[in-house]
Amino acid sequence: MNHHDKSVDVYERLADALDALPSGFTRTPSKVETELIKLVFTYEEASLAGQLTRSAETADEIAKRVGLDEAEVTVLLESMIPRRMIRADTLALETGVKGLGKVEATPGQEPKAKSVKKYRLSPFLVGWFESYLQESKPDSKRFSQLYEQYVIEGGGERIFAPRPGPQGVIPYRGSLKPEWLEREPHNDIAAHFQRYDRFLVIDCVCKKEQVACYGHSCDLPVKRCGFVGMPPMVPLSENVLSREEAMKLWDGLDAMGTMVIEGFYGFTMGAEAPQFVGGCHCCGCCCCILNAGRLGNLKETIQRSNYRVVKDYEKCHACGECVRRCQFFAHIFDKAADDKPVYHREKCVGCGACGMGCPSHALHLEPVSEENWFHVPSSFVEWEEARLRNMGSTK
Ligand code: SF4
Ligand code: SF4
Ligand code: SF4
Missing domain, CATH: 3.30.70.20 (Alpha-Beta Plaits)
Structure with missing residues (x-):
């Protein structure tokens, strides 16, 4: 497949496409963001990804729109999903289904509705930034240095400042009254640990980014991110922990006094309704979102709790x-x-x-x-639309 069209700068086009997403991708005068893109996307990947938007489309629709072969487009799209450059959603074809709901049947059941795989552009953060740093690559140091430069040049503005924020603070277990948890179930961390048997816990990529950039970071443990619930059949491993192990790790992190934040109330991690689906124990020393907020570079970064x-x-x-x-x-x-x-x-x-x-x-x-109460959007789509409405104010 030949994507080389010399009249188009595919990296510039992709940077603009990413900036048009509700998560944003601030453009800077030095265009350091296109350097970040070049480390992660091949020319072909950037060429295709830059023609996608937040609207989910089938491979067939994308192929027709960009004038390429459907089979080749599918292979390229699928290869980008694990690296979180593309997000795939299975959308219900029936009308009235809210948001980007998954409709696959649970084991032993028939699907509730005919479903079809659709693809959309995945954001920089939370998205391919985390994925790239999760695996230590030869270019991790260069990527981290470019990222630091990007932040210094105002890179966080369109990502962190618009409300609703990209990440939300979840108050500590034990710090909220039961009736407050009933009003906002997405704060119920204890219920999350009862819902699942297995939990995916990954390394803190922000800490890895600091180590790659400066050779050191804070003393907090690196394994403290995620705690995403998994089905019981997922085998236990270094990163998939039993409930008992996960809760022990969580308790230890709580005792250290770091801050619990999560991907926007579960929506950005696939939840259908506001729900605690996993969270990070963040420190201001490593976390770019906390850092930008606490040093006063931006008035608001993380979405405060109520x-x-x-x-x-x-x-x-x-x-x-x-x-x-x-x-x-x-x-x-x-x-x-x-x-x-x-x-x-x-x-x-x-x-x-x-x-x-x-x-x-x-x-x-x-x-x-x-x-002053922040009313959490009821769906991912509502969150995205609220962000887009408010993003003009940060330009
Ligand atoms: S200084 Fe110590 S006793 Fe006083 S409010 Fe802070 S933690 Fe509590
Ligand atoms: S932000 Fe600071 S003052 Fe507020 S609850 Fe957290 S630790 Fe306490
Ligand atoms: S969000 Fe927090 S815990 Fe997660 S990767 Fe960043 S600093 Fe680490």
């Missing part, structure tokens, strides 16, 4: 654990306040990490007011 900490200064004995735990510098030691850390509510993203670590029970989460 809770904020309330502090009882009477109970505080200035141990400093909250200062250590808060990834957003919301607790700052202050000589003028009897050396007790002063809590800055405007910086709080509502993770509950400080409260769970406070030995004096001086900190707890409370819901934000109804007028």
Whole structure:
């Protein structure tokens, strides 16, 4: 198949196509983003991917539209799925099915509706950025350096700033009242661990990116990302853990006081409705999203939870654990306040990490007011459309 059309810069076209997605791919003056693309996509891959959008299409539809052979297009599309450059969805053909629902039958059942495989362009983040760094490749260092340059040149703006954010804060287990969990079931981490028998836990790619770039990172363990539920028949392995092992690892990470975030309330990871489908234990030192937010480069990055900490200064004995735990510098030691850390509510993203670590029970989460309540979109499509509506403001 010959995709070489000299009148088109396929890498530029792909960068624009990625930027048009609800997840965004900020264009920079130096065009460092096209260098990132060139490390990941071959010419043929970039040529085809750059002609896709967020609208899911069959291989036949794509082939006809771009003037190529369907069989060759299918092979190329399928080869890009594992590297998360292309996202495949099986769409229900019946009307009235919301979002990008999967309709395959569960084992032993007939399919509920005729289904057909459709393809769409997958975003940079969460997408091929993570996939590329997950496997250590010879170009990982170069990729990481380009990524750092991309962030410095404002690369995060269209990705992180528009609301609803690309990732959401999930408050710590034990920090929310049962009635609050009922109102927002996507915060129910304990229920997630009861729903599945197996959990996929992968390496923190942000930490890997730091190591590739600088040769070192923080002391937190590398295996702390995902915890995505798996069916019981998936064999146990280094990355597929039993419920007991996964919960033990999760408990250990909780005790370290990192922040739990997840791919946007499960939608970006295939959920049909807002649901906890897995999460990362993130640290501000490695995570690009937390970093951009806490250093004040962007006003909003991660989607805050609907809770904020309330502090009882009477109970505080200035141990400093909250200062250590808060990834957003919301607790700052202050000589003028009897050396007790002063809590800055405007910086709080509502993770509950400080409260769970406070030995004096001086900190707890409370819901934000109804007028400030963030209503989680009910589907992936609704999330995408809300993002697209709000993206103009970041240009
Ligand atoms: S999101 Fe957090 S835990 Fe996941 S890869 Fe990034 S820093 Fe690591
Ligand atoms: S962890 Fe609790 S007791 Fe320690 S400094 Fe913070 S608020 Fe005070
Ligand atoms: S103040 Fe506490 S709840 Fe708020 S962001 Fe910091 S650690 Fe999380």
